[in-house]
Amino acid sequence: MQGVSVPGFLYGTAWKEEQTEALARAALAAGFRGIDTANQRRHYFEAAVGAAVASTIASGVVSRADVFLQTKFTSVGGQDHRLPYDPRAGVDVQVRQSFESSLEHLRTDYVDSYVLHGPTYRSRLTDEDWNVWRAMEALHEEKKTRLIGVSNVSLDQLEAIHGAAAVKPAFVQNRCYASTGWDKRVRAYCTEQGIVYQGFSLLTANAPVLDSAVVVRTAERLGRSPEQVVFRFALEVGMLPLTGTTSAEHMEEDLKVFEFELEKSEVDAIERIAVR
Numbered sequence: 001m002q003g004v005s006v007p008g009f010l011y012g013t014a015w016k017e018e019q020t021e022a023l024a025r026a027a028l029a030a031g032f033r034g035i036d037t038a039n040q041r042r043h044y045f046e047a048a049v050g051a052a053v054a055s056t057i058a059s060g061v062v063s064r065a066d067v068f069l070q071t072k073f074t075s076v077g078g079q080d081h082r083l084p085y086d087p088r089a090g091v092d093v094q095v096r097q098s099f100e101s102s103l104e105h106l107r108t109d110y111v112d113s114y115v116l117h118g119p120t121y122r123s124r125l126t127d128e129d130w131n132v133w134r135a136m137e138a139l140h141e142e143k144k145t146r147l148i149g150v151s152n153v154s155l156d157q158l159e160a161i162h163g164a165a166a167v168k169p170a171f172v173q174n175r176c177y178a179s180t181g182w183d184k185r186v187r188a189y190c191t192e193q194g195i196v197y198q199g200f201s202l203l204t205a206n207a208p209v210l211d212s213a214v215v216v217r218t219a220e221r222l223g224r225s226p227e228q229v230v231f232r233f234a235l236e237v238g239m240l241p242l243t244g245t246t247s248a249e250h251m252e253e254d255l256k257v258f259e260f261e262l263e264k265s266e267v268d269a270i271e272r273i274a275v276r
Helices: 017-030 046-058 091-106 127-141 155-164 184-193 213-222 226-236 248-259 264-271
Strands: 010-012 034-036 068-073 111-116 145-151 171-175 196-200 239-243
Touching: 017 034, 017 046, 017 248, 034 046, 046 068, 046 091, 068 091, 091 111, 091 127, 111 127, 111 171, 127 145, 145 155, 155 184, 171 184, 184 196, 213 226, 213 264, 226 239, 226 248, 226 264, 239 248
Parallel strands: 010 034, 010 239, 034 068, 068 111, 111 145, 145 171, 171 196, 196 239
Antiparallel strands: none
């Protein structure tokens, strides 16, 4: 994508707190080459991700070029008191301050993907949202981030950003619910525009799906787990899935989803499984 090698599976580091460094290091050891974080101490420990990447590089397991690092700008409304910028500054300055803080946390001089953690509201875009996006575009033009994207975004917001942005979003990262056809409308737009759709909470947001007849039957046919079936389904419909597992065993199992395929009828049945 735009000359950037993007791995097929990302390891998400939200809600790991003091376990973040050890888990990120374990994910890299298991074979993950994409790490997702954010400069939002409320839910992420970005500096611990940086420590894990640095120690893994130092051990010779990977080089910096091997690791796809993605982090995010989070506005004041999504932060707690541990802000990575001056809340009194304009949002363009906040983006710059947050980004420079991320580079320091991650011990790098560039990131592979920089993502707006979410627009101000669930629908429409504000002037502040646009100012954030323009500041992110500037970082891209300066080659400090190789790609930019947006998370927690609705279809109308995504259409607006893509239509008016000087630098188009390379990624959308959304919580993906089976009950909405796995975010079908947003995914379809991403496919049309060449945007990579990153799906998160594929398991935690869809627990009943793991016990559904089609997923259980497919897992039994393949000799795989229901979790592996859901992640393989995500790949087959064009998603870039995230996992946040805290189990080293599950990390290895998750990466084995590249070893098998689903039948088209199984993909179709899972895609329709919980549409309301």
